[in-house]
Amino acid sequence: MTAHMVAMIYTDDFSWIAEYSANVPKIVAKYGGEYAFTSAGAVTVAEGDLPVPSGVGTFNFPSCDAIMQFLNSEEYQPFIELRNRHSKTQILIFEGRA
Numbered sequence: 001m002t003a004h005m006v007a008m009i010y011t012d013d014f015s016w017i018a019e020y021s022a023n024v025p026k027i028v029a030k031y032g033g034e035y036a037f038t039s040a041g042a043v044t045v046a047e048g049d050l051p052v053p054s055g056v057g058t059f060n061f062p063s064c065d066a067i068m069q070f071l072n073s074e075e076y077q078p079f080i081e082l083r084n085r086h087s088k089t090q091i092l093i094f095e096g097r098a
Contacts, residue, residue: 001063001095001096001097002060002061002062002063002095002096002097003060003061003062003063003064003066003067003093003094003095003096004036004058004059004060004061004093004094004095004096005033005057005058005059005061005067005091005092005093006056006057006058006059006091006092007056007057007058007059007089007090007091008053008055008056008089008090008091008092009053009054009055009056009057009083009087009088009089010051010053010054010087010088010089010090011054011055011086011087011088012054013086013087014040014054014055015086016082016083016085016086016087017040019082020079020082020083023079024076024079027070027073027075027076027079028059028070030070030073030075031061031066031067031069031070031073032061032062032066033059033060033061033062033066033067033070034059034060034061035057035058035059036058036059036060037056037057037058038055038056038057038058039055039056039057040054040055041055043055043056053090054087063095064093064094064095067093068093071091
């Protein structure tokens with residue numbers, strides 16, 4: 001079953017995004033993933049008490065295991081460190097239909 005990942009980023013400084021975006025899509029693809037949608041524009045929380053993120057990315061992968069392999073991969077670690085130096089991130093993972 002297809003698995004999905006939603007990443008919500010909270011930052012005031014997007015200077016790191018160019019380096020991240022130039023490298024991470026190749027790593028996502030290596031683990032069978034694809035970017036479904038990304039936005040660094042205005043986000044509106046329509047319901048609930050969720051903090052308003054600065055950006056949102058949604059991804060499709062073949063499985064939750066593939067997502068975890070991507071997140072824990074050696075080649076992705078430097079980009080996690082880059083992202084975490086400049087932002088706070090929340091990541092959700094779940095199975096479901098596209």
